[in-house]
Amino acid sequence: MEKKYEEMAKVFKALSDPNRIFILEMLKSGEKCACKILEELHIGQSTLSHHMKILSDSGIIKCRKDGKWSYYSFDENGSKELKKILNNILDFSSATLKGEENSCQ
Secondary structure, eight states, X not given: OOHHHHHHHHHHHHTSSHHHHHHHHHHTTSOEEHHHHHHHHTOXXXXXXXXXXXXXXXXXEEEEEETTEEEEEXXXXXXXXXXXXXXXXXXXXXXXXXXXXXXXX
């Protein structure tokens, strides 16, 4: 399988959990400390670390350390890539223009 599909799967894995989607909603308003995310989600530190690792591995978010605190925000390049992936998948018109219609003969 091509590497691009593996990378796309990481992004979709990151989006496949309600807690991670909630975290992304929180980050829309800007950088958040892990302690604020923990307060809102009511989960343990290890569970949050698990979710943040998946989001970071997907490239959607980035982490900044300041002392013992971790601050999370959207990664601009990762966010652009996410939009590009979704646009490519949902661009039905380009598939039909290339003659990739659903016909069996």
